Structures are given as C-alpha cells and as structure tokens.
Amino acid sequence: MKHTEEYNWSHSRTNSNGEEIFRHDTNESREDVIGYLEEQEIKYERKDGASMLWIFYGNKEYMYYYTTGRWAVKSRGWPPIKHYRAKGIKDFLDRFVLNEEG
Numbered sequence: 001m002k003h004t005e006e007y008n009w010s011h012s013r014t015n016s017n018g019e020e021i022f023r024h025d026t027n028e029s030r031e032d033v034i035g036y037l038e039e040q041e042i043k044y045e046r047k048d049g050a051s052m053l054w055i056f057y058g059n060k061e062y063m064y065y066y067t068t069g070r071w072a073v074k075s076r077g078w079p080p081i082k083h084y085r086a087k088g089i090k091d092f093l094d095r096f097v098l099n100e101e102g
Contacts, residue, residue: 001032004069004088026069026088033066033089040093057097064092071096 004026012023030046033053037044043056054074055062061074069088072080086092 001028001036003036003090004028005091007085007087024069024085024087026067028066028088030066033064036089042093042097055097060097062097064089 007024008027009022009024012021014020030048030051030053034044034046037053037055045054045056047053050065051067052063052065055064062071063074063080064071064086066089069086069092070083071086071092072083075081084096086096
C-alpha cells in the first residue's frame, strides 16, 4: 500500500454563506486501511454504510473516515464536537493515536 503523504485538496462546494468548501481525498481503500491496521495489530470495527471505521487504541475510540482522513475521538454526544484531518491512515496513527503521551 502506498500511503498518502500529502493533503490532496479539491473544491467540493460553495456553502450558503458563499464560502468555498474544500475536501481532501486519501485515495486509500477500505481494504488497504484494514490491512494496515491489522499489520499494526490495532483493533477496529467496520461501519460500511458510512465509509468509516471505529478504531480502538488504549482506552480511546476513534471514528475514522478512510476516504477523506476525517476523524474524531468518540464522545458522549452525537455528532462529535470536533472533527480533525489526517493525510491518510499512517499519518492518523503516527501523529494522533500512537504519538499520544500518557
């Protein structure tokens, strides 16, 4: 699997306030991402209808959209308060999951 090393922004739409909305595509398939998670021995749960995976590490749960790299920490309320962006699954794990201190 070739990991996404850079953001790949493209114009998605213009919102009702006239602001341009951009989207990042990881170009990583579900199978590639699952294969990498299994290689790293990280637990996950598939949510196929949403192109999303629940990723479990330590005592935290993350929702990760593998098509766009968007992710959030699971919280009590729905939807999550804040989404973040990763370049791809390797970037997500390296910068945000495995790099946490404490």
